[in-house]
Amino acid sequence: MSQWKQIQQLDVGMLEHVDHLYDHTFPMEVRQGLADWIETQDWEAAEHNESLAAMLFTNLLDQLERSCAQEHNFLQRHNLKLINQQLQVKYISSPGLIAHVISSCLQEERRILSTACMQQQGPMEMSPHNAVTLEKQRHMDTRVAVIRSSVQMMDQTVKHIEDMQDDFDLRYKTLQSLDPAEKKTDWMKREVTRLQEMLNRLDYKRKEILSKMGDIIKEIDSMVTGQLHPELLDWRRRQQTSIIGGPVLTGLDLLQNWFTVTAQSLFQIKRQLDKLGELVVKVTYEGDPIPLQTPQMEETVKCLVYLVIKSSFVVETQPCMPTHPQRSLIIKTGVQFTTKVRLLVKLPEVDYQLKVKTTFDKNRQFFILTNNTKAMDVEDSSNGCLSVEFRHLQLKEKKYINGAKGNEGLLSVTEELHSLSFEAHFTVLGLSIDLETSSLPLVVISNVSQLPAGWASVMWYNLLTDEPRNLGYFGNPPRASWSQLSEVLSWQFSSFAGRGLNADQLLMLGDKLLGQGACSDRQVSWSKFSKENIPGKPFSFWIWLESILELIRKHLLPVWNDNNIMGFVSKDMERALLKGKEAGTFLLRFSESHLGGITFTWVEQANNGESKFNSVEPYTKSRLAALPFADIIRDYKVMSEGVVSQNPLKFLYPDIPKDEAFSRYYNSPQSKVHPYLPALLIPISELPSNGTIPLVPCSSPEPLMSPGEFHLLHEQLCFNTMSPPYSDLTLTSSHVERRPVFGFSEQVCGGGATSSFNGSGRVLGKPRD
Incomplete structure (x- = not known):
């Protein structure tokens, strides 16, 4: 089955990620129509071979023209013609770029399929986790729905109180306008008694609605601090694991719905409080509860609005170079990188010329060379929420007198962590709000050869801490348990090569890193993983593993994904497996x-009946x-x-x-x-x-x-x-x-x-x- 057919069989959550993947990269119509042909071409090799890229681009256009000629649907044929023209205009002078784009899309598809596969495996292990997650989501959906319904019902109550007050006001002014003689009649006494009863009911209704408002505000406060904010932190944690190869990140649209409904409910309560304040101007009395209770409520609502909106300002896409889409948080000086921030609250009454300014690590040795301010815009795919994508940011190193950089210390370049900050300011419903968020810590390199070491730092940080901005982390990095580290290593193979590592392969890696008999609770230091050379070898454990990943991606991908490469097996285990097998039986393993x-x-049988083993360079x-x-x-x-x-x-x-x-x-x-x-x-x-x-x-x-x-x-x-x-x-x-x-x-x-x-x-x- 082709990769694209497998993609189409995924559930809605995974397909949503595929949809985002093709939003701004490559036309999904072309991916759909030429699926089989696209998957049989070597796009990765074409990235680094201009003549091959040009040939593949020409063939792509030819395939697209044939597909267009065979299309019977007029609208679809029209769209394919437009796509053909757009591709020619965009890539005719740089065919290597489209090869890179398609290669990246195919790699990300493999990662999505691998994630889906991991979620389907081990139902006894996955089901409890999924059940708990779904139960939490249902509980959150219910709380949000109840709050929204309660706030809407209060609108009716406020309207009812307003009508009661208008009736009271009319009757009161009517009595006030009577002649003094008329005020002494029995009818007048009955009207005064009726007015007193109306005022009592009005007072009761005012107290009632204020009590309900107080309960709803407390419920919103409890939900925001007890569930909504933890859900956001959980999403950020899942973003960290997604960056280092873990399961594909989902759930942002769900968070957006919760944030938006919560914020809209708070806006509605604020309007209701304002309306009650207007009613006091017309009718008030001794012991009136509105002027006594609403100031505190307004302050609480204001604080909650600040908390919800400020928390909803998130980095949706962490800084990443388009040339290395699967190595986020590593930026090379002089190379453009992209990042995206998003406001999870739909704000219908905000000035949409909301400008976001990004700054890089104040008082550090780098600065943003390109334009660092951009206006947020309404994003259709996110149901009207605001977002802004910086696509052309670029870092430059500051020049210092006598060559001193000012921040030199014991840490290597790939251990120095930096961050990108985003700031904005806007006013909504009379509230002035400052927004601020920052990227996860990132590594700045000056040469692509530093990329593997930089990625090791990114993995180690995002594996072991959920702190959003601990830039001094590698001054004293914590140890990782082998069970934690082995999972991340398997993620590297599933995300970069399409298939993760099994228990036997991980056992061999554990023995290689920690010695024979490594168990899950053994601790691994940062230095042993990334900096110290393997005994007797001129390279570290991570560099050895990274070179194997590169070999698979460039030359062994289909063979690896079909599970034909045993890969990680010791020489002793290799001989034990082959011993006694039929002559000519062989296995494939990575060099140590x-x-x-x-x-x-491969194994052969000697004349004396013993097994002989032959290995090639x-x-x-x-x-x-x-x-x-x-x-x-x-x-x-x-x-x-x-x-x-x-x-x-x-x-x-x-x-x-x-x-x-x-x-x-x-x-x-x-x-x-x-x-x-x-x-x-x-x-x-x-x-x-x-x-x-x-x-x-x-x-x-x-x-x-x-x-x-x-x-x-x-x-x-x-x-x-x-x-x-x-x-x-x-x-x-x-x-x-x-x-x-x-x-x-x-x-x-x-x-x-x-x-x-x-x-x-x-x-x-x-x-x-």
Whole structure:
């Protein structure tokens, strides 16, 4: 099933996130109409290859034109034509940008699908949490609805009191206008008694409505402090976990509804209090409850309005560079970044030219280079609430005399935390309100090589604290339990690569980081995770893991998502798993000695019946850029004593036939040894003559052979026969070690010879039949 079809089967909450994803990025009509074609293209590679991006963009337009020609619906055909024109205008000069946009959308879709999958797994674990969450939401919905209904009913009560007072006022003024003689009649006495009764009822109604108002105000106060504010804090916490790869963030629209209804109820109560104040001007009396009680109520309502509106000013989208959409809170100087703030209260009577000013870390070494003030606007998708998106912010480093930066200390650049603040001021219903909020702490880098270390800081902060602005956090960072950290590490793989880590893989990582037998309550220090090198290795645990993530994203994504890569398994466990398996059974695991490398090990049966294990030198991204990994698995050969054997890889562990597991990923035609066929890349490893020890990784593989070198070597191979020193041309995994003497016999190249390539484009000569 295609990725887009899986997306369409998600529930409403997840589809809402997909809808937001395509709001300002890429037309959803194109994603829908060209779903299968889009998913088969390598958009990620095109981001960094201008010619490939241009070719894909041209093909995209061609596909769109064909789709438009086949569309029978007139309106839809018209829309597709407009989209085609808009895409050409926007991306014709920068096709790499649309490749980046589509690649980011596909990655985010995979993350959404992964989140949905995690929510569906483990019903016994997920159901209680979901049940509690739904019950809290229902309770909140009920409280808000009751408050709104009660406030609306008070409108009717105020109107009834106003009518009673008008009737009393009319009768009172009528009696006042009578002649003195008429005032002494029995009728007059009865009218005075009736007026006294009306005044008593009026006094009772005034006290009654003030009592009800007091109860509602107390209920709103209790709800705001006891439920609404905690729900907002919970959303902010979920935003933190979402940023570091956790479940997709939802619930903001629900919060918006609660905030809006609460604020509107408070506005309505304020108007009712104002109306009662007007009634006092017309009719008052000794012991009148309105002037005695309303001042305190008005003050309480005013404080609640301040609290609700100020709390509703939130950072909806944390600062993020469009070039790295899944690495929020990391900003590179000189590179534009975006952020978005939103007011969760619908304000029908506010001046919509509400301007928001953003400032960066006062008294720090960076400043915002671009325009930092922008007006909020009504956002249709958020039911009329105000929001503003800053799309072109850019930081610049301040220049200091003698090169001093003023903030240098023991912390590294990627441990220094900064924040972005947002301020606004407006008046509503006579209340002047100052709004202020800030982003989560962010890291500023000056070189993209600092990105992995910066992301480690972002993960560590958002994993272990819910403090919104603790900029000195890494002065004394807390430890994380392995159970906390392992969950976040699994999130990295689910969000960046589409599939998280299972318990066995996490166990191996725990052993690697903490030693054998690591358990969930073991504590991990910040330094051990990100700064200290792994014993015997020139890199830290996190850098090793990050390089594997990069390798998967660029070269192994389909194979990884189909669960064909065991990945994280120790060498001892690898042999234990393969021992006793049928000859040719192999598994794939990530290298522990190379950054961003993957290797495979297969088992053979020795003459004495014991199992032999052979491992190849790890394939890194530089090697996989030349030949897809699935093709390496398909075409892999081993050369022993000058003889090239058949492919030793037969079954993917535990017993899946190789072609069944990998055939869908094959790109190039399978290589065949046949005269005059075009040369193809074939990965070849040399097995030592005794054939009993695993292949040892080459410490410093030579670079690919240049076209000139290839031509010279090809000329040397154009003989009918080769002299015995054939082994002087030694091949290891995807690598040729050139020796000074080739040792070919000096015959004229008359008969011709065929040749085939190894995994790195090297040539293995073979006489023509």
